[in-house]
Amino acid sequence: MNGLEAVVSAFADWFSCGVRFVLPVLAILIVVRCGLSLLQRDAEDIEVWGWLTLPNGSRVALRHWENILGRSGSSDVCLAYPTLSRRHAAIIRDMRGNWVLYDLHSRHGVRLNRDPIGGQAELHAGDLLSLGDVDLVFLPLTAEEETAQAESRTVPGRTIRPGFTLLLLLLFQLLLTLQHCIAADQADVLQISVCFFVLILLTWCAYLLIRAMRRTGFEIETLAFLLSSVGFSVAATSAPGFMWKNTLCLVLGVGLFFCIGWCLRDLNRVRRLRWAAAAAGLLLLAVNVFTAESLLGARNWLSIGRFSFQPSELVKVFFVFAGAATLDRLFRKRNIWLFVVYSGLCVLALAVISDFGTAVVFFTAYLVIAYLRSGDAATVILSVAAALFAGATAITLRPYIAVRFSRWGNAWADLNGYGYQQTRTMTAAASGGLFGQGAGKGWLHTVVAADTDMVFGVVSEELGLLIALCLVAALLLLAVFVACASRHSRSSYYSIASAAAVSILLMQVILNVFGSMDMLPFTGVTFPFVSRGGSSLIASWGLLAFIRAADTRQNASFTVKLPKRRKTENDQ
Numbered sequence: 001m002n003g004l005e006a007v008v009s010a011f012a013d014w015f016s017c018g019v020r021f022v023l024p025v026l027a028i029l030i031v032v033r034c035g036l037s038l039l040q041r042d043a044e045d046i047e048v049w050g051w052l053t054l055p056n057g058s059r060v061a062l063r064h065w066e067n068i069l070g071r072s073g074s075s076d077v078c079l080a081y082p083t084l085s086r087r088h089a090a091i092i093r094d095m096r097g098n099w100v101l102y103d104l105h106s107r108h109g110v111r112l113n114r115d116p117i118g119g120q121a122e123l124h125a126g127d128l129l130s131l132g133d134v135d136l137v138f139l140p141l142t143a144e145e146e147t148a149q150a151e152s153r154t155v156p157g158r159t160i161r162p163g164f165t166l167l168l169l170l171l172f173q174l175l176l177t178l179q180h181c182i183a184a185d186q187a188d189v190l191q192i193s194v195c196f197f198v199l200i201l202l203t204w205c206a207y208l209l210i211r212a213m214r215r216t217g218f219e220i221e222t223l224a225f226l227l228s229s230v231g232f233s234v235a236a237t238s239a240p241g242f243m244w245k246n247t248l249c250l251v252l253g254v255g256l257f258f259c260i261g262w263c264l265r266d267l268n269r270v271r272r273l274r275w276a277a278a279a280a281g282l283l284l285l286a287v288n289v290f291t292a293e294s295l296l297g298a299r300n301w302l303s304i305g306r307f308s309f310q311p312s313e314l315v316k317v318f319f320v321f322a323g324a325a326t327l328d329r330l331f332r333k334r335n336i337w338l339f340v341v342y343s344g345l346c347v348l349a350l351a352v353i354s355d356f357g358t359a360v361v362f363f364t365a366y367l368v369i370a371y372l373r374s375g376d377a378a379t380v381i382l383s384v385a386a387a388l389f390a391g392a393t394a395i396t397l398r399p400y401i402a403v404r405f406s407r408w409g410n411a412w413a414d415l416n417g418y419g420y421q422q423t424r425t426m427t428a429a430a431s432g433g434l435f436g437q438g439a440g441k442g443w444l445h446t447v448v449a450a451d452t453d454m455v456f457g458v459v460s461e462e463l464g465l466l467i468a469l470c471l472v473a474a475l476l477l478l479a480v481f482v483a484c485a486s487r488h489s490r491s492s493y494y495s496i497a498s499a500a501a502v503s504i505l506l507m508q509v510i511l512n513v514f515g516s517m518d519m520l521p522f523t524g525v526t527f528p529f530v531s532r533g534g535s536s537l538i539a540s541w542g543l544l545a546f547i548r549a550a551d552t553r554q555n556a557s558f559t560v561k562l563p564k565r566r567k568t569e570n571d572q
Contacts, residue, residue, distance in 0.1 A: 016182055019175045020435045024466035026172040030165055030226055031470050031477065034219040037160040038481045045154050046488045047552060049093055052077065052129070053137040065093040065491045068104070069131060083108050083132030091123065091138070095267055099123035099140060108132035150562065153554035157216035165222055166207055173200050173229050176439055180236045183440030188240035195243040199225075199232055199250065206254055210558060217556030220481075223474040224544050227529035228537070230471060234458055235532045238445035242532060249534030253541030260317070260545035261559040267493055274325035278342055281318030284311040285349035312350060312358045313526075313535035316504055317542035319346060319362065323369045324497035324546075339369065357511055357523030364507045365500045372496045411518040421447060422518045425457030429465070429517075436464030451532040453524045454516040471530060475509050478502055478547055485550045490560070498550035501543040 050062040052069075060077050067076040072086040079088075089110045090102040102120045103110040111130040112121045123129075129136040141149070177196040181189050203225045207218055228250060235246045263269055288311040323339055343366040350359040411419030411426075428444035431437065442461040444450045450458055460468040482502045486495035505528045512527040514520040526533055528540040551557040 016179055016438050016441075019179050020438055020464070023172060023175060023179075024435060024464055024470070026168050026175075027226065027467045027470040030168050030172065030222065031474050033160055033165045033168070034223050034474075035477045037156060037162070037165075037217075038219045038477065039484065040156075040159065045554075047153075047490065048141060048149065049490075050091075050099070050138065050140040053139065054079075055135055059139075062091060062093075064489065067091045070104075079131070079134065081132065081134045084134060088131050089129075093140075097140070097143075099138070101129065106131070150554055155216055155555045156553045157218075162207075162216065162218040162222065166203070166218065169203065169222060169226060169229070170200060172226070173203070176229060176233055179439040180233065183438065184236065184240060188236075191243055192236045192240055195236075195247045196232060198247050199229060202251060202254060209258075213558045214562060215555055215558050217551060217553060220478065220544065220548050220551065223478065224529060224541065227471055227474060230459060230463065230467065231530040231532070231537065233439050233463065234445075234451050234455055234530060237440050237442065237458070237462060238451035238532060245534055246532065246537070249537045250541075252534075253538040256317075256538060257541045257545045257548075258558075260321070260542055261548060261557075263321075264494070264497075264545065264549045264559045265561055267491060270321070270325055270493065274322045277318045278322035281315040281322065282342075282345060282349075284315050284318075285346060287311060289349050289352050310533070310535040312353075312355055313533075313539040314542075315346065316362070316365075316539050319343075319365060320369075320497050320500045320504070320543065320546055323365070324373075324493055324500055339373070343370075357525040360511065360523065361504055361507045361525065365504050368503045369496055369500045372492075372499060408518070408521045419518075421449065421454060422516060422522060425450070425454040425516045426518070429457045429460035429468075432461035432464055434464050434466050436460070436462050436467070439463060449524065452526055452536075453512065453522070453531070455527045455531045456513045456516055459530065471527070472509060472513065475502075475505055475528065479506050482547055482550055485552065488552055489550050490552055494546075494549045494552075497546040501546035504543060505540065 046063055048061045048063060049065065051059045052062065053059050060079075062077070064076055068087055068090050069075060069077045069079060069084075070086050070088040071080060071082075071084045072078065075087065085104070085106040085108070087104045088106040089104055092100050092102065094100075099122070100120055101110065101112060101117060101123050103117055109132070110117050112123070113128050114130065123138050123140075125138070125140055127138045129138055173196060177193060180192050180196075184192055206221055206225075210218055210221070232243065232246065232250075235243050263273065323343070343362070347359050347362050347366070350356070350362060411422040413419065415423050424444060424447050428442060432442070436442075439462050442458060444454070444458050444461050447454070456468055459471065479502045482498045486499060489495040489498075508525050508528050511520060511523050511525040512531070515522045515525070526536040528543075529537060545559065548557050549559040552560060555562065
């Protein structure tokens with residue numbers, strides 16, 4: 001080695017060492033800024049879609065497109081009158097601004113302008129609603145009032161600029177790219193550089209597209225691109241040749257994100273597509289059952305030419321899309337039982353192909369949707385009891401499941417046997433410390449399935465525990481945001497779909513992190529956005545669209561239509 005080469009090598013070592021400490025700081029700043037922006041919401045800054053004038057002359061706001069009226073404290077409009085049932089009536093608005101009044105099998109009936117409605121009736125401005133002996137006057141928001149309300153609400157991004165957060169993400173991506181180029185073999189440098197360049201380009205193209213739609217919120221997408229960037233880092237370490245496919249799947253995933261977002265802009269479109277989505281999900285699982293290949297004990301891979309994918313990952317998107325489609329059928333029990341049957345078929349198909357980790361994820365989403373759609377705890381309890389019975393049956397028919405549970409928490413008892421993967425994961429994670437050994441400098445990726453089922457250990461080893469925890473915090477932040485935003489969501493569909501989507505992502509994180517650390521049985525579930533796998537990456541971006549749909553902050557989400565701008569005297 002000559003003098004120049006020695007200087008370059010020394011500089012590369014110095015640079016890599018410095019980057020180890022800079023990357024966690026950037027990741028923390030990105031997550032914190034996105035969190036502060038997402039959760040910074042004025043309690044009074046909510047949408048109103050109409051009013052009900054009470055007998056005493058006061059007004060009650062209709063804050064959603066589906067409003068339940070009754071004595072129950074859980075009703076959207078709680079009316080403490082003795083003649084009202086606990087869930088007396090519902091007022092529902094469609095995308096075109098038309099309102100419908102429903103009688104929810106109340107004791108004293110519902111009348112519109114003194115005439116019984118016979119189940120349901122259209123509502124118009126100034127109509128008189130009689131619930132029992134209580135008279136209410138209905139007044140929807142006019143188009144002018146809706147526009148004025150939009151202009152008076154707080155627009156996100158003015159205090160915490162998304163553009164600056166995105167610059168921090170750009171710096172994170174560039175430093176990560178340079179660190180990998182220094183650590184990688186010379187033959188892999190070009191493809192690593194090009195793939196990271198496409199990632200950066202796609203990040204900014206998505207941001208500019210959002211801005212072109214007059215939207216200012218980009219926090220959810222920023223968190224997803226942060227997670228995807230670390231996923232690219234994992235692929236660059238474990239399988240550089242896979243990065244072309246990873247890049248293609250990222251492009252497809254972001255495209256699916258915008259496509260689903262476009263569908264969600266019109267709930268009538270969702271209603272028309274829900275049966276097709278349900279059928280597509282069942283068809284994919286059926287093909288999976290009869291033609292899939294077995295890999296690591298689960299028969300869940302389909303191969304088409306040189307490409308292979310997991311149908312169950314894409315079924316998650318169909319499951320949420322169809323399962324949350326309540327709309328005007330929100331109050332019909334028959335619709336709930338159709339969903340129960342559909343969910344049972346999905347979970348049964350996953351059990352047949354021995355993909356029990358994904359079955360647990362689906363069952364979690366089912367519980368969330370079933371409870372939010374029915375509000376009936378008995379339905380959830382019955383479902384859990386049925387699941388326990390099914391689990392006991394599966395253990396009887398598949399004894400290796402019981403063996404896996406018996407080994408839970410005892411990985412260190414057999415270092416080179418059943419505890420091989422988990423003990424290596426814990427050792428590697430501990431060796432990485434807070435700041436990691438540097439991108440591309442770990443050894444855990446050489447263990448089978450480390451970059452998918454044990455990816456938390458790979459990230460902890462190379463990038464450090466701080467960045468690994470930032471990834472978990474990013475998904476926890478999305479869950480907190482959904483919990484807060486769903487209370488102000490326009491439609492129950494957005495609330496239910498976002499809750500189901502984030503429950504899938506969270507359950508995957510729990511099973512992946514705690515399973516690889518021997519704190520839960522090892523199930524082989526991927527870490528959303530981060531684990532190497534194109535199907536998982538595409539599905540994660542598809543699920544993100546449902547979370548984005550729950551964002552009703554003014555000018556934040558492209559899935560929510562903006563009111564038309566009012567013409568001023570200068571425009572005329």
